Amino acid sequence: TVAVTIQEVGKSFGNGTPALADISLDVAPSELVALLGPSGSGKTTLLRIVAGLEQPSAGRVLFDGEDALSVPVRQRGIGFVFQNYALFRHMTVAENVAFGLRSRPRAQRPSEAEIRTRVADLLALVQLEAFGGRFPAQLSGGQRQRVALARALAIEPRVLLLDEPFGALDALVRKELRKWLRELHDRTGHTTLFVTHDQEEALELADRVVVMGKGRIEQVGTPDDVYDRP
Numbered sequence: 001t002v003a004v005t006i007q008e009v010g011k012s013f014g015n016g017t018p019a020l021a022d023i024s025l026d027v028a029p030s031e032l033v034a035l036l037g038p039s040g041s042g043k044t045t046l047l048r049i050v051a052g053l054e055q056p057s058a059g060r061v062l063f064d065g066e067d068a069l070s071v072p073v074r075q076r077g078i079g080f081v082f083q084n085y086a087l088f089r090h091m092t093v094a095e096n097v098a099f100g101l102r103s104r105p106r107a108q109r110p111s112e113a114e115i116r117t118r119v120a121d122l123l124a125l126v127q128l129e130a131f132g133g134r135f136p137a138q139l140s141g142g143q144r145q146r147v148a149l150a151r152a153l154a155i156e157p158r159v160l161l162l163d164e165p166f167g168a169l170d171a172l173v174r175k176e177l178r179k180w181l182r183e184l185h186d187r188t189g190h191t192t193l194f195v196t197h198d199q200e201e202a203l204e205l206a207d208r209v210v211v212m213g214k215g216r217i218e219q220v221g222t223p224d225d226v227y228d229r230p
């Protein structure tokens with residue numbers, strides 16, 4: 001598990017106000033940090049820069065002190081989960097989870113037996129042991145997000161990036177998954193950046209909350225630092 005250092009990162013799309021300005025943030029190994037802010041505050045752009053899906057206009061991103069931006073996206077070791085679970089519809093749950101491993105170059109690909117064992121372990125971890133043979137359309141929204149998380153974890157990522165992973169789910173399921181994710185994180189310990197615009201979600205889940213607004217960091221602290229709680 002790695003430390004992520006974001007140094008003076010800026011991003012301009014060339015249309016007026018920058019999407020990000022002078023963002024600096026140190027994320028400790030195994031820390032779960034929530035990026036909290038309204039729509040348009042730059043959360044997704046920051047996540048995409050850490051993932052390598054977007055180049056910053058300024059600044060640096062380091063993983064364990066080493067420049068991450070010069071490492072090709074596929075070798076950066078990122079597990080990414082999106083709001084609209086990008087599961088492959090024509091693949092079973094197990095095939096979805098195995099996808100990242102099976103698409104590795106032959107030299108880095110585990111054997112088929114190893115892949116099967118790993119997928120079974122991951123499905124157990126996300127409490128979907130019995131669902132490996134189903135298709136995404138046969139699952140609930142919450143179950144699909146758990147598959148998406150298992151798929152992200154399959155590649156043994158160095159950093160886990162979650163972009164409003166529960167945003168499309170109803171309030172009750174969100175609450176359940178929040179607790180579940182916190183427990184999962186306590187067991188697996190991935191360095192995690194979690195984007196949300198839900199204050200309660202950030203409070204309940206994160207070790208630290210980064211409050212963003214208009215492309216800048218407005219506040220950083222533990223949930224207790226950031227909010228007055230009764």
Ligand code: ADP
Binds near residue numbers: 019042045
């Ligand atoms: P958030 O995730 O907090 O909703 P975003 O990072 O998606 O915020 O967006 C931050 C700002 O950058 C917004 O003003 C958005 O319109 C702009 N932006 C994001 N992506 C692009 C893009 N590809 N081209 C132009 N502007 C963009």
Ligand code: ADP
Binds near residue numbers: 083
């Ligand atoms: P938003 O931030 O507006 O909710 P998404 O998070 O769904 O949008 O997607 C953000 C971007 O990431 C999109 O441009 C999409 O093409 C890209 N993307 C989606 N799935 C993947 C993936 N598995 N790997 C890499 N890029 C992806």
